[in-house]
Amino acid sequence: MPVFGPLLEMTRIQSEINKLFDHLADLKRSEAGAAEGWTPNVDVFETAGEWIARFELPGVDPDGVHLTVDGNQLILSGEKARPEPDPAARFHCVEREFGRFRRQIPIGSPVNPKGARAEFRDGLLEVVFPKVENRRGGELRIPVGERGGGT
Numbered sequence: 001m002p003v004f005g006p007l008l009e010m011t012r013i014q015s016e017i018n019k020l021f022d023h024l025a026d027l028k029r030s031e032a033g034a035a036e037g038w039t040p041n042v043d044v045f046e047t048a049g050e051w052i053a054r055f056e057l058p059g060v061d062p063d064g065v066h067l068t069v070d071g072n073q074l075i076l077s078g079e080k081a082r083p084e085p086d087p088a089a090r091f092h093c094v095e096r097e098f099g100r101f102r103r104q105i106p107i108g109s110p111v112n113p114k115g116a117r118a119e120f121r122d123g124l125l126e127v128v129f130p131k132v133e134n135r136r137g138g139e140l141r142i143p144v145g146e147r148g149g150g151t
Helices: 005-036
Strands: 042-046 050-056 066-070 073-080 099-106 117-121 124-130
Touching (some): 073 124
Antiparallel strands (some): 073 099
């Protein structure tokens, strides 16, 4: 047995495991895709005064993007049209995703939905909500006044 035999065997096993994980990821994508098509990536963060979500939507027509707020959920939906392929083209790899999409994000801070704004630029959709003071929970001091009269 060559000196590098065990190392070669470990490399082969690692390659097989990587293929297995790639296959599982493809299955997950196809299961999710069966319901909605694909799921856009998102970054969600907040500043002192705003709650912000940034969605990656390359190749999506802004007119086909729909945003709604339901309770404390931001819901993004739409469709990315598949371009007509060149009939003479022979694809070697197809990784871009097309079709309907939907993404539901919990809004983790009290916000004013009526003050929300959204901007779509260079395939990036930014949704910004102004934060409001939390009116639920927390301590609220109620002043106690003295009532006059009576003996």
